[in-house]
Amino acid sequence: MEVGTVSAAEASTGSQTIADIVKLAAERTPERPALKHKVGDEWRDISYADLGEAVKEIALGLVDLGIQKGDRVSILSHTRPEWTFANFGILASGAASVSIYQTNSPQEVHYVADHSESTAVFAEDAEQLEKIRQIRGDLPHLEHVIAFESDGKDDHISLDDLRERGRQRSDDEYEQRVANVTPDDVCLYIYTSGTTGPPKGCILTHGNYRRVVDMTQEMGVLGSDELVYLFLPLAHAFAVLIQFGAIDLGSTIAYWEKDPQKIVPNLMEVRPTYFPSVPRIFEKIYQLATSNAPDKEQLKQAVQLGLKVRLAQQRGEEVPAELMEKFEEADKALYQNVRNIFGGRIRQCVTGAAPIAPEILEFFFACGVPVMEGYGMTETSTVATGQTPEDFRFGSIGKPLPGVEVKIADDGEILLRGDNIFQGYYKNEEASKEALEGGWLHTGDLGRIDEDGFVYISGRKKDIIITAGGKNITPANLENGIKQNPNVSQCIVVGDRRPYLVALVTLDPEVASEETAEIRNSIQETLDEVNSKVGPVEQIKYFAILPQDLSQETGELTPTMKVKRNVVHEKYADVIDSLYEQGQTRQAG
16 A cells, blocks of 8 residues: 555665664654644644654663663653653663553552563653652662653753763764664563553563564555554553554654643644544544534434445445435535544544444544554554455454464454564463463454454453353443443443343533433433344343543543453442342332
């Protein structure tokens, strides 16, 4: 696939590791914008030459601090240009990067920094520095703290001071450090956010990530002239891969403003061509785009029309004039308004990390915003399957990337094998053997492969509900169905070892501040519609609206917005019990 006149394969730096990607990109296209970020009301560019200089200075600054090849260096920060400077600087120095979510508590920060034995940590600002101060006495391996934004205290050094130290050392030393990094060296220790138990540190080599960058380029996921809008946490594997792939191709990354309310305004200002996100954001934009639709049936017809025309055009078929006329009318009334929410230039969006309702994907595709679903785990160096607007199926997670093998185990579990598979969990041999049993990565996801090679996920092995009657039920589709209601933020279906299913629902605080009879009736209507599509044993009998939305701060969500079901079940056990008591009372009556 080509963007502009240069194919992705031709635009690649051709690096052998991740350590020299920035150096090679800076030499190849020094004047091209590498990064964009907002300062006040103005979007500013950072060229590849400036990025290359920052990375070199940070790498040599770390060398000056005594950082050795193979040392672990953590980053505790929001997604911002300095995160990218630090990450590539760490890798160019020969050290390995350890990412910590900026939303983590001091105790969670301690776990990752201590378990990884990090010798240095980059902290974003006063808030993150304070977390380090609270735990520093219990981190025997930590020698240096570097701040992106110093708060003036003397227990750390500033990023500017680190770069100044780097400027005092020779370019030859930098070249040597970069050259000494091999594909077998560890690139990243990424700690899984963990829906159950403490995080596990995935060991990922330079070879793992170089190979997966090659795989995505071969598939045509990213082009050479992309403008990528990035709000995802760079502590997560999804954002890390986007960063590696975009810079390898000489594309531009625009960073968000650290405010969830600014995502849509940023999209409209930056006008990206590529937008990687998670389902929750697309769900919110879907609700925004459809909230003013006066007629649900009319909206449904517009989506069907858009799908019919765009799929026909994709197949190279001629669209009848009468149909095209209706399509153009719908474009003026709906489709172009939706495209404008994304800035009007989107070539492709990508969603992953959690399930998304096919109806949402169909809506955006009909409007000319292809949202392609992919699949992977931290253990697969981010991704294992994917699709493009030229080769996709709604509801599928796509086909295996070139070089990745997929098979379905006897119990329905998806198994993976390839050069992108991680090396194991740091200091956890037992978990590593369990995950990599028989030379295949056991994903924990259940699914199938169709006759054309498209993979579909039906649910998580651990999420399967086995009712008291012995029926196995996957809750994801039921939950996605209820989340189609614009008032609903989250839905958790419960019923393991119970006689029937019930649901816990949270309201979207931006749409519904509190429960009302009207809102409850609206959710009941949605529930009835969902129930009408499944058999009696899969139907949800009762639901309760929880007093507040789920969040990472209150412990129910991971940093990538996955629900920690065990936490929710435990926290709201009394609500769940009351739903079943309610059922018993009705049956007795």
